[in-house]
Amino acid sequence: MAYKDLRKFLKLLEEKGLLKRVKAEVDPVLEISEITDRMCKSPGGGHALFFENVRGSAFPVVTNIFGSFERMCLALEVQSLDDIAGRINEMLNQSPPRSLMEKVAMLPRLFEFSRYIPKRVKNAPCQEVIEKDNPDLSIFPVIKCWPGDGQPTDEGRFITLPMVFTKDPETGRPNCGMYRIHVYDKITTGMHWHIHKDGARHYDKYKALGKKMPVCIAVGSDPAVIYSATAPLPESIDEMLFAGFLRREQVKMVKCITSDIEVPANSELVIEGYIEPGEERIEGPFGDHTGFYSAADNYPVFHVTCITRRKDMIYPSTIVGKPPMEDCYMGKATERIFLPLLKVDFPEIQDMNLPMEGVFHNAALISIKKSYPGHAKKIIHGLWGKGQMMFSKLLIIVDADVDVQNISYTAWKVLNNVDWRRDVVVSEGPVDDLDHSSSLPRYGSKMGIDATKKTREEGMTRDWPEEIIMSDNIVNLVTQRWKEYGLE
Numbered sequence: 159m160a161y162k163d164l165r166k167f168l169k170l171l172e173e174k175g176l177l178k179r180v181k182a183e184v185d186p187v188l189e190i191s192e193i194t195d196r197m198c199k200s201p202g203g204g205h206a207l208f209f210e211n212v213r214g215s216a217f218p219v220v221t222n223i224f225g226s227f228e229r230m231c232l233a234l235e236v237q238s239l240d241d242i243a244g245r246i247n248e249m250l251n252q253s254p255p256r257s258l259m260e261k262v263a264m265l266p267r268l269f270e271f272s273r274y275i276p277k278r279v280k281n282a283p284c285q286e287v288i289e290k291d292n293p294d295l296s297i298f299p300v301i302k303c304w305p306g307d308g309q310p311t312d313e314g315r316f317i318t319l320p321m322v323f324t325k326d327p328e329t330g331r332p333n334c335g336m337y338r339i340h341v342y343d344k345i346t347t348g349m350h351w352h353i354h355k356d357g358a359r360h361y362d363k364y365k366a367l368g369k370k371m372p373v374c375i376a377v378g379s380d381p382a383v384i385y386s387a388t389a390p391l392p393e394s395i396d397e398m399l400f401a402g403f404l405r406r407e408q409v410k411m412v413k414c415i416t417s418d419i420e421v422p423a424n425s426e427l428v429i430e431g432y433i434e435p436g437e438e439r440i441e442g443p444f445g446d447h448t449g450f451y452s453a454a455d456n457y458p459v460f461h462v463t464c465i466t467r468r469k470d471m472i473y474p475s476t477i478v479g480k481p482p483m484e485d486c487y488m489g490k491a492t493e494r495i496f497l498p499l500l501k502v503d504f505p506e507i508q509d510m511n512l513p514m515e516g517v518f519h520n521a522a523l524i525s526i527k528k529s530y531p532g533h534a535k536k537i538i539h540g541l542w543g544k545g546q547m548m549f550s551k552l553l554i555i556v557d558a559d560v561d562v563q564n565i566s567y568t569a570w571k572v573l574n575n576v577d578w579r580r581d582v583v584v585s586e587g588p589v590d591d592l593d594h595s596s597s598l599p600r601y602g603s604k605m606g607i608d609a610t611k612k613t614r615e616e617g618m619t620r621d622w623p624e625e626i627i628m629s630d631n632i633v634n635l636v637t638q639r640w641k642e643y644g645l646e
């Protein structure tokens with residue numbers, strides 16, 4: 159059964175011994191970050207943390223709730239992250255496969271998805287307390303994560319696990335994306351949606367219309383809802399519909415007090431407000447999930463009009479930094495969940511590994527069933543054209559027999575198989591906003607490596623050598639006789 163809210167998930171984590179409470183008073187400025195970082199770096203991602211006593215605030219803080227494979231699976235209520243791919247495959251196989259975009263546009267209409275269309279409710283826990291006259295962000299335990307965060311004019315505090323809700327002014331379609339929130343003062347924040355993201359698309363439209371843009375930021379909902387804010391869905395798919403699919407129960411939404419944006423009714427905290435198109439301000443710097451500070455840059459300004467919350471709000475936050483961190487496990491969920499969708503357009507893809515060290519946009523290892531000359535290079539170009547895969551700075555393509563989850567084995571194969579001048583594709587295009595290596599912001603180069611076995615048709619003039627494999631009869635013989643050798 160779906161978690162009713164964040165609390166139900168925390169309760170389960172605690173019952174399973176996966177959450178630790180910190181009773182000592184801790185500072186939301188850097189101290190919680192250092193404690194959480196040590197937890198993230200401990201074997202397997204450590205525990206979720208519940209800080210009961212946070213200096214300067216009446217509210218508790220939770221961190222690292224998704225930060226292990228076990229907790230990520232519990233969050234999405236699966237035994238293994240591949241189980242979701244299985245459900246998606248079942249759904250996709252209900253009709254003959256066509257292009258990814260067609261497929262994805264069809265998804266909401268498919269029976270399974272239609273059961274999960276978000277439901278509007280009137281009474282919501284997230285509106286137990288309504289502060290409309292004097293909204294004040296400073297009463298919340300918003301964390302300063304790293305020493306260099308923020309501007310000298312503010313305290314460098316960032317809401318790091320926010321669900322930002324907007325609406326397309328033309329179609330009325332909602333979007334929810336996780337974009338960190340730089341708190342400038344009691345009623346003003348930044349709005350850090352990168353220009354490639356759906357929130358920014360909506361903003362562009364409001365700008366063109368010259369209309370004030372309503373925006374609502376929800377913090378703390380049940381885990382499938384929080385995760386869905388990070389999922390790289392096409393613009394046409396409502397993240398809350400997707401969340402309903404993941405949790406197998408429709409998400410209950412409530413209309414905000416000061417705008418008609420809807421937010422998950424079970425949220426802990428909701429910050430309502432608006433953006434005046436064209437008004438921008440320096441956002442950042444912020445110690446980011448690449449392990450480097452993302453540079454300060456101009457972003458829209460968000461003005462708070464109303465804050466609603468649960469009476470006894472619990473404030474969830476994440477600390478990003480040098481991997482492995484909590485977001486790595488959210489990214490791993492995305493890798494597993496979106497693989498079947500990539501396979502709709504590229505059925506030759508067998509598996510994909512986005513290693514944590516590559517912080518998701520920096521590297522992808524992909525195995526394919528190769529069947530024609532240049533096949534690997536076609537995959538390289540194809541993936542650079544697919545949604546957020548366009549950010550992949552390094553794509554390594556290997557044959558289907560290579561287990562890309564085994565990085566050591568993959569490296570051995572790649573390093574042997576590649577003739578660098580022949581097998582490397584270097585191209586240019588958009589790069590992730592967080593990439594600091596490109597000479598220009600958001601525009602740079604990417605590399606694809608074709609590490610598959612080369613054929614005559616691809617200009618290989620020599621025979622490809624056989625791989626060393628012991629004959630079966632000897633393997634069996636040695637297995638049978640193993641004890642006789644006295645080696646154990």
Ligand SMILES: Cc1cc2nc3c(=O)[nH]c(=O)nc-3n(C[C@H](O)[C@H](O)[C@H](O)COP(=O)(O)O)c2cc1C
Pocket residue numbers: 318319333334335336337338350351352354355356357387388389390391476478485488546
């Ligand atoms: C913890 C965390 C923080 C993130 N912060 C940002 C951010 O500040 N800006 C941004 O554009 N994307 C950020 N992302 C990535 C987006 O959430 C992700 O690309 C998502 O697919 C965007 O939704 P959209 O496709 O509806 O725009 C963050 C992801 C995580 C897990």
Ligand SMILES: [Mn+2]
Pocket residue numbers: 333334335356391392393395397
């Ligand atoms: Mn979206």
